[in-house]
Amino acid sequence: MRDLALTLAVLALLLASWFALNYGVLQVYPPDPSEGGKYKVIRWASDPNPARTEQIALFNRLYEDQKVRVVLDPSADVQKILTQAAAGTGPDVFDIYSYSSFALYVSKGVLLPIDEQMRQANLDLDAFWPQRRNALAIPGEGPGQYRIYCVPNNVTASVTFFNRSLYDAAARELRTQGVEVPPLPWNHWTWWDYVRLCQALTHKSADGRRYETFGSGGAGFGGGLSDFLYQAGGSLLSEDGTQVLLDSPAGRAACQYLYDLANTFHVAPSAEDQSAQTGGGGWGGQSILGLFTAGKLGSIFIG
Template sequence: MNTSLFGRAAFGTLASLSLALTACSGNSAGSASELSGEPVTLRVTWWGSDSRAQITEQAIAAFEKKYPDIEVKGQYKDWNGYWDALATTTAGKDSPDVVQMDELYLASYADRGALHDLGKAKKLLDTSMFDHKALATGQVDGTQYALPTGVGVSSIVVNTDLFKKYGVALPDDTKWTWDDYARIGKELTDKSGGEIHGASGAPGFYAGDVKYWARQQGGELFDKDGNVSLRPEALAGMWKYGLGLISSGAGVKASTMVEDLTAGVTAGSFATGKAAMITAYNTQLTALQQATSAHLKLLQLPHADGTEANFLKPSMYWAVSSQSRHPAEAAAFIDFLLNEPVAARILKTERGIPANEQMLAHLQLALTGPDKAAADFMDAVPQGEPPVVTPNGGSGIEPALQRYTQEVYFKKTSPEAAAQAFVKELQSEIDAAK
């Protein structure tokens, strides 16, 4: 994994997705409010690793024990293969009953009628223990199409061993600014004699970066109508700041950033001890800890003027396909995964820190080390309201953003020109999907 929670697909993939999903609204035959009482087979699909599959199968077995009339057949793929398969089965009106969903694709599927309105399953799917901010991350135009399995917030992870080794004081993260971040980064680089860099990267490779920087200036990436509201000047300013990190030596070179993008968060310059700070989600602390074997600490992102620019990021969601013939049973399955203590004990934080506050409280007593630190950090960080869900047509934002960011950091394009072009391209993709 890189410093986003998941890999991303390109605009071209989304174009094929849009075609595949056209007119794919479902025709579910069952009621979403009452279990049929008859033997039912559910198909459930997700992306992820073999270890995720193993614990998911354990949770499925526990569900089947509670609901002996419901058989669950699970299937999983890697990230890219998952979305190709889901688009194909949905277009063929053969979607699995329960699907793991990502924020980038939620509106794309919801707008085309491919997801069930979970508000119609209230008798079977309890959402009372979810904070309203967490619930809002799964809503499109006010309708609850998905429930987050877990949530996280952006952070700065620091290698305190390197700070101590080179005699650099840790900042007060309740007060520090981006100027402080640049100064501390350069101090680390200089005091190490170039052995390390202070920062492993610069902002601009992920949509979360843009959302945060836009919010610091009172703006948003998308408005409530799903259009790009990002001001090009805000984006250009973010890139200018990144160029400053590179030129001063506070951050690694642009070529190293690209190498880190390919290597992923657990094999990049921070994980290998060549940088002392990295922007990451708090939920990535455990993986980083395992990769570095160093003492790590989570800090709040630098901020400006007391703005609450940080926000809950859903790690992923569970959703019910509108094509399911058993929406009630599908809702009961999601309810079990998200609301049952036995499922929480099996799944733990593998799909993120539980968005269900009761399940998080249930787990917190047993959490230790980086898992506990990540959960405690999320409780302590001030958060604004969740951003608007990525609109239909915008799912390819990160490949495009990374392309423009590399052009700027390799000085092939000016920040101003790249910002104008990026905003125009993203809006064109959204317009094309309407």
């Protein structure tokens, strides 16, 4: 009996040591993010923005009895979310970047309605931009009723950024030629006003073999196509989200215009032009954003 007890004691010690080694040193077992139930853990598929640390800390200071800990999954790829949801391992919260993705998630039954939570938080859908409501909710059974699935986060409006130095130089050049520059602000410019300015912003090298600057980034960064589609009076999807309306007069006009920027007017870089340019360092690199920050683009669409 003494030998058996000694053997069991040695085995217990070995197992405890093995667990301590794996848990404390090798970290084979992931730490408990809830710290034994002290925090409610939320898995959030979102970018690792450092601002979230302070946001969560502020929430925990205000609601000490409901402290949360966010475990970030830096990828909110649509296919990844759908695959995880089908396997029952999807995140608790995830970012949605477009109406088309929202409509797809609704059709797949991935999203949980949050109407009751909105009421408890005294949040009213009417307080949000009307243009964004179709990316937050779907119409309910009665007039003015909605089934809400999302709250707005990082909602922006698409804008055109100009390189002011290149713009001022182009404006001076146009005026010396007796060409009227579209007045500031740019709110009432037409598509063709933009083309004319971009032509003045586009310059080739002295030997004429390559472009040194382009007037426009085209649709290469941000929502360029959808912006022009809506400006032309069209829509990407039908109101119920079941039909793609890109093959419409407005859709064809938008596609043709963006094609012409690069291939007819030659004021936006083609794929070959982008690879020939040297972009700035950091995020964006050789992309449209990288070319803009390197001073090689007169303007970009972004939002």
